[in-house]
Amino acid sequence: MAKILVDVDEEMLAAAQLLLGTKTKKDTVNLALAEVVARVSRLKALEEGVELFAEGAFDSLMDKRNYRPVPEGHDPIPSKEECEDDRRVA
Template identity: 50%
Template sequence: MSITQIDLNDEALEKAMSLMGTKTKKDTVNTALLEYVERMERLKAAERLFERGRRGEFDAAAEARQAAKQAWKDAFK
């Protein structure tokens, strides 16, 4: 952990502390940083899923599943 001196917006910090339920400035800033990183990682994952959908990967998987189900049904007729 590093020690850094920064100027903070006191009003925003108080609001964040209230919303997060944190007791110290340090906990508030660290929680905000961790939540931001997690949110950005989820956003990147969602973007990757979107790109896969745009390329039709899920359509192909759905068609393959449907074909497998049909083949299973046909095998037991």
């Protein structure tokens, strides 16, 4: 771990400490850095997912028959009548 000397806004540090539930300044700074890295990583992954979606990468998943094995002669997507029958049984 690197030891550094920095000027920190005490009010921001105190606010972060309350939000993060940390006890020490060191823990607060380290957890805040970890949270920022995790948040930005999630945001980038979300942006990549949105881009893939826009390109149609998930279109084949819209039909369950494309990704689940289906026994011959069986339609995995129930009809409206079958759904209504299931509701009556439950």
